[in-house]
């Protein structure tokens with residue numbers, strides 16, 4: 001027996017939010033009490049970093065350990081459910097565990113108590129001497145500090161100097177009280193009434209409410225045609241979740257661009273309080289408030305983009321993924337994940353209901369519904385007088401536009417009729433700017449960004465050439481950079497700006513507006529366009545994808561899809577979802593027409609009238625089209641009938657990229673049921689100066705492809721200048 005036995009102590013394994021595969025061990029001081037999921041600070045090299053207690057065990061340790069420095073008492077615990085979610089989603093997406101935790105720590109400030117601020121208020125009894133300035137202040141000062149007016153703000157409102165306010169405080173005419181800057185969110189009211197639901201909507205709402213009441217994992221597809229009132233139906237499920245559990249939290253995920261003022265108002269009207277919002281444009285301060293309030297369980301309805309899934313919910317009972325088919329749920333950079341799939345995983349771990357809502361569900365989700373894994377709720381009609389739009393084809397070979405123009409006579413006639421009738425039209429073209437390509441008439445050169453293999457787009461409003469992939473911009477040169485010819489550069493093909501030029505030429509006096517991410521850069525601009533549409537101040541709206549989804553414009557009765565084939569043309573590599581996506585987009589954009597009492601129609605301009613996606617649209621037969629697609633994916637063993645992963649290997653030059661890619665392929669583990677295709681140059685072979693090679697890996701469903709790819713990656717040693725990015729279930733094939 002040793003004379004000085006090693007004393008017993010506890011060890012905390014602490015996961016840090018950085019690219020690390022596992023948690024590190026730290027020793028606990030005897031008087032320090034920590035729990036699993038607690039936020040603590042620990043030393044790392046010379047720094048002090050904040051992480052989460054991932055596991056606890058008894059010492060002693062074989063190696064000397066550093067001590068946990070402090071416990072962040074004001075931070076919430078990261079519940080077991082979320083820790084499990086981090087573990088499993090990291091494994092599934094082949095992301096280092098620490099990077100996944102970082103997704104859950106998007107506001108470090110929120111781990112500390114809210115900063116405070118002093119608010120001023122008027123006290124009883126007027127002071128003896130009152131200058132006009134003091135009188136002015138007292139006449140507008142609030143009676144309570146709850147009004148939330150700072151001394152500086154009061155001085156500004158009264159138009160006086162800070163000294164005047166200070167004097168009034170010293171004279172005891174104004175009081176001050178300290179409050180946290182981050183206000184709690186108002187509690188939603190579950191007892192307000194929505195619309196009177198139609199029978200079909202009511203049946204759907206009842207089914208959702210029953211799932212919520214079961215308090216178990218229930219995945220549901222809410223499959224309703226455009227304008228059928230899916231939002232109203234899932235509002236009932238939200239109300240039910242709040243009714244049966246006072247502390248319930250609900251997450252509504254929306255595609256990033258869909259979080260508009262109109263959506264906000266719908267929530268506010270239905271629940272009597274604004275929801276907490278989480279999106280990429282939010283300020284640090286807004287994020288801090290939302291993160292802290294969600295962690296404290298006080299923010300009950302959260303509406304947000306995909307990353308809201310990683311907020312520290314304490315009691316998440318219901319997740320809605322609206323427009324579940326939308327491509328923006330897939331994050332392609334950093335931690336690569338599919339927000340819809342992880343929502344289902346999150347609900348499973350937390351025994352919650354998850355509702356995937358769409359008029360055009362993804363093939364993966366439909367397959368799950370067909371196979372009975374998801375409950376399938378259908379809404380087949382629009383409420384009241386509204387009906388689905390008529391779909392007409394404009395065959396561009398028989399009905400060609402004039403030279404250098406893009407609108408067929410058929411569509412021009414329809415626009416004219418609509419103008420005469422005082423109704424609104426939407427022209428959909430998914431190309432920003434003026435022209436997608438700039439070519440030299442002298443030498444035929446197509447202009448590219450200097451370090452990226454992609455064409456530059458001409459923007460006329462700004463006079464710039466822009467790379468939409470990297471954001472690179474340059475002024476349009478006068479001389480061709482290749483042959484030097486003057487004034488020889490011309491834009492080729494249509495963008496929304498060019499289409500607007502054509503429309504203005506055809507219909508003088510019509511009010512035409514362009515709706516794209518260039519004209520709706522800020523929330524104010526976005527809401528401005530939506531507002532002018534709602535108020536009937538626009539006759540013809542020309543928009544990209546941003547105009548195609550989610551909006552409700554009652555007087556919009558004509559939709560023209562200007563280039564319906566654009567998503568089907570090559571140049572996108574082997575994109576297995578091209579047909580599906582084209583069908584979804586065209587259905588969504590057509591679905592903007594005739595949503596209120598006036599009937600609507602959609603005109604689809606196409607050179608490929610016989611393609612399945614166009615035929616399905618015409619026949620209003622989504623299921624036929626999706627079954628066709630399913631069959632072909634099944635034959636190829638593609639998702640959801642098999643699994644897919646993409647590997648992109650990039651290096652500083654072409655030779656190094658080739659070497660690294662072939663070394664990587666040679667190290668592939670040999671497993672049955674796995675096919676490896678490539679390496680091949682990626683469709684975008686050079687991006688921001690890096691040369692890229694792609695591999696595509698397909699496996700049977702019973703193979704754990706994530707584990708396979710992770711272990712493969714681990715056993716390959718590559719030079720540090722080579723980057724390898726892994727993408728499980730890739731959506732982008734660039």
Ligand SMILES: Nc1ncnc2c1ncn2[C@@H]1O[C@H](COP(=O)(O)OP(=O)(O)OP(=O)(O)O)[C@@H](O)[C@H]1O
Pocket residue numbers: 195196197198201224225226227228229230231232358359383384549550551552591595
């Ligand atoms: N029962 C109802 N009575 C009256 N109006 C309704 C009813 N249900 C829905 N509406 C209205 O119909 C319109 C479409 O509803 P909503 O936006 O919920 O449809 P959606 O299915 O989400 O559509 P999309 O998929 O095209 O975005 C909205 O203006 C909504 O207020």
Ligand SMILES: [Zn+2]
Pocket residue numbers: 440441442443444445480481482483484485488
């Ligand atoms: Zn030239």
